[in-house]
Amino acid sequence: MNPAAGGEGATPARLRKRPTWLINRAHGVSYKLLSEGFGAVGTHGYHYRLLAALAEFGPCSQADLARSTGVDGSDVVAALNELAEQRLVKRAPDAADRRRNTISITAAGRRRLTALDDVLDGIQDRLLAPLSAAERQQLVVLLDRVLQHHES
Amino acid sequence: MNPAAGGEGATPARLRKRPTWLINRAHGVSYKLLSEGFGAVGTHGYHYRLLAALAEFGPCSQADLARSTGVDGSDVVAALNELAEQRLVKRAPDAADRRRNTISITAAGRRRLTALDDVLDGIQDRLLAPLSAAERQQLVVLLDRVLQHHES
């Protein structure tokens, strides 16, 4: 074996400093925390996004949900099926436009959403544990600037 | 339609400020840039990781590669097959330990690696375009602190 080889989990220097690598790894950690946190309460990532949009913007069509949450239309259908089965949202045909369904969040849906909010806040805290409040804010601002640039 | 609904890509406030959301979206942008950049030169993400480890640590076994790059052993096999087919790495049985293959990077592999380095640097630049050099460094430091915490 090569003497220079740390042998262990010594990540190559070429990767260690690259933002794309760091973001990729951070996403891995974040996803793991999310999926284990959400899995414990029997939901998946899309569910939260949809409930959040419904709670904030009020009843709307599935196409609107797809646009505001970035979830693909076909995935919206599947997620809404699961949410409706648990009575967390209500699907009703729109009388004015018979192509559309009007989706609205139920009282149980709102309760579930606030419960998920707590779960999610706990996850943020574990994810950013080594950072101070100021540093967390810094990270949020920097990422937000990057994203805003790539969305326009 | 609800009057409060931006209708457009108005992301719910619950999501907009959450680090996990920002990281998730940043990963989406990063991945898109990477896959289009790497795709243009006919490689995939794993290839770069393996070449980087081989160039930095010298010849080693596939299991060592798996450990240093975080790539699963089974995926290392597949990626090395493709790299060996292009003569970018060499697979040789290890005489001292007949379970192992000794993997080494070729001259062509090093050339490919430096070419990919340039591609990758360009991608970092496009990804972090709206940030100053100091801010980029800040972002790297913050993410690195977070990751170091979750790897130990």
Added chain:
DNA sequence: CCGAAATCATTGGCACAACCAACATTGGCT
């Protein structure tokens, strides 16, 4: 020294996110 346990390369498959294609129905425009 010998059997048990660990290590290595390899094959195969699984789950999940993200996306895309097609389609039938309905609405709006001219």
Added chain:
DNA sequence: AGCCAATGTTGGTTGTGCCAATGATTTCGG
């Protein structure tokens, strides 16, 4: 009326990160 766009839905594809099992080989405990 006639054409184009939007909607909900079904079904499929791709890529990543995993995990399980297996045969060959080495290492370790007693």
